[in-house]
Amino acid sequence: MAEDCLRLSVDVSAVPARAAGAGHYTIELVRALSARSDVDLVAVSRRDDAARWSEITGAGRVAAVAPAPRPLRLGWEQLRLSSLVGGLHRQVHHGPHYTMPERARLPVVVTVHDLSFFTEPGWHERSKVVLFRRAIRVAARRAAAVVCPSHVTAAELARWCPPVAPVFVAHHGVDAARFAPSPPPGEExxxxxxxxxxxxxxxxxxxxxxxxxxxxxxxxxxxxxxxxxxxxxxxxxxxxxxxxxxxxxxxxxxxxxxxxxxxxxxxxxxxxxxxxxxxxxxxxxxxxxxxxxxxxxxxxxxxxxxxxxxxxxxxxxxxxxxxxxxxxxxxxxxxxxxxxxxxxxxxxxxxxxxxxxxxxxxxGYTWAASAARHLEAYRHAAATGRPGAPGRSADHPVG
CATH class of the missing domain: 3.40.50.2000 (Glycogen Phosphorylase B;)
Structure with missing residues (x-):
């Protein structure tokens, strides 16, 4: 590991077996972070999901401790996750799907994927609207940095829940090995x-x-x-x-x-x-x-x-x-x-x-570049150890 290696935990427990949308984002981000020599990553997964994440991250990088059912997992996140990642000697924790431990003992970075729970609540089940509206408000108040996947989302976050900490726009990437004009050699x-x-x-x-x-x-x-x-x-x-x-x-x-x-x-x-x-x-x-x-x-x-x-x-x-x-x-x-x-x-x-x-x-959109942008957010969080100055919800970190 590099001397300036950042000790990071990422909560991957919300990613279903059949990943889509935010699940794909989490998988590809963790894969790209695992390939970096300046990140010491631990993926916190469900107890029944260790094999998948070990394949993505490499051996010894998975803490398979979260319960599987959503209500239990969300409660566990609030009651146990913070002490767990503290015990793993992490510097920063990343919640890649809106939520975070509200009484975290270390800086937390949260990804807010979109604001449709505010702008179009009728598109979602009522229980999810209640859950994720609250989660986004908590992240806006308590996260040490917030990640959004686009400038459109960052602008809507500033409109609906202006965050205390800076917002880092980190675009997603394309897996060029899979998504290309021709299939891989030997495949049809x-x-x-x-x-x-x-x-x-x-x-x-x-x-x-x-x-x-x-x-x-x-x-x-x-x-x-x-x-x-x-x-x-x-x-x-x-x-x-x-x-x-x-x-x-x-x-x-x-x-x-x-x-x-x-x-x-x-x-x-x-x-x-x-x-x-x-x-x-x-x-x-x-x-x-x-x-x-x-x-x-x-x-x-x-x-x-x-x-x-x-x-x-x-x-x-x-x-x-x-x-x-x-x-x-x-x-x-x-x-x-x-x-x-x-x-x-x-x-x-x-x-x-x-x-x-x-x-x-x-x-121009790669997961390596996305991981590098996320690392800027993590380093900002590690350096400040607290939310940023009020009103600075821009595309660049606060110094």
Whole structure:
């Protein structure tokens, strides 16, 4: 270990076996931190999850002590976690999913992924709204530093719960080994896609959505927009690759109401190895979400060379830049027009230039860079040992 090695603990106990969104973020961040020589990391996992995290971090870097059921785990976090990480001689603790020990004995960094629990509470179960509103308020008051994945999220945090400590904007990264325009040597996408669903054959136009089926993703609008294009693109199918979240029944109703069942491929939760194959095969990747803290799937689609249609004024627009086609949130007609343009085949020169631009943008987002930015937050927390000065919720640490 380096002489200035930072002794860090990260609470990974909230990451489910089938990770999505914030779970993927936590896994990739921990993997990148584990590769650094200037971080002495301990991952605090559930008791039944040691094997997975040992594989990610390396032997001897996991404290598998948290109970599995959420109510017990949240109580354990408040009553036991602080003394545990203190006993492990940590300098800083990171809560990567909103929560933190409220009476922590060491500096804590908290990641706030988005503010939808305040801005759009109807998108979530009531119990989660209560839990995460309180957690975000606690983090704003007591964390030694706060991490947000985008400037959009940082601005909303300042609006709803101005933090005492500084906010560090740390973008997520793209796993370039997985998300690339071509599959790894010796691998083929075709058999993998056909095994997932026989309708996913080479040359068939595919509109691909990757993400949990939940209200914020606005998949019903995507289904209705796609249904408008059936006569113009009779061979195209809409692929929904994501687990059923709270409110997924609205997607079922949209499919039934539009009579699109034979044209919508519902894969459910897909394993990590299938996602890049889907994106490489996509005629267009569609992410019409009304709100995201970051929107990693859109960036991963760019890394695979897929055209992207997403929502203006969101974090997804922030990260995809001028490589994506942007439409107003909830505007089914505009979304249908954008999908139609891609399915019809945009001018070759423009498509090539935009694809090149997308690859350039995606290459700028790495988990190594994200880990380095997080390390700035950790070092700030270790140096101050307390929340920062009031009112300084900016993108840079307070000296």
């Amino acid at each position: 996408d075709g058999p993998r896609l056909r095994n997932a669903d026989p309708r996913l054959v080479a040359g068939r136009p595919l509109v691909v959505f990757v993400g949990t089926l939940e209200p914020r993703k606005d998949v019903p609008t995507l289904v209705r927009a796609f249904a408008q294009l059936r006569s113009r693109h009779p061979d195209a199918v809409l692929v929904l690759a994501g687990g059923r979240g709270w409110g997924a029944d609205a997607v079922d109703r949209a499919v039934a109401d539009t009579g699109s069942d034979d044209r919508v491929v519902r894969l459910g939760y897909v394993e990590d190895v299938l996602v890049p194959a889907l994106l490489r095969a996509a005629t267009v990747a569609a992410y019409p979400a009304r709100y995201e803290g970051f929107g990693l799937p859109a960036l991963e689609a760019l890394a695979c060379g897929a055209p992207v249609v997403t929502t203006e004024g969101t974090a997804m627009a922030e990260v995809t830049g001028d490589a994506a086609t942007l439409v107003p949130a909830g505007d089914g007609a505009a979304l249908a027009d954008a999908l139609d343009a891609e399915l019809s085949g945009p001018p070759a020169a423009g498509a090539t230039a935009r694809r090149r631009r997308g690859l350039e943008i995606a290459a």
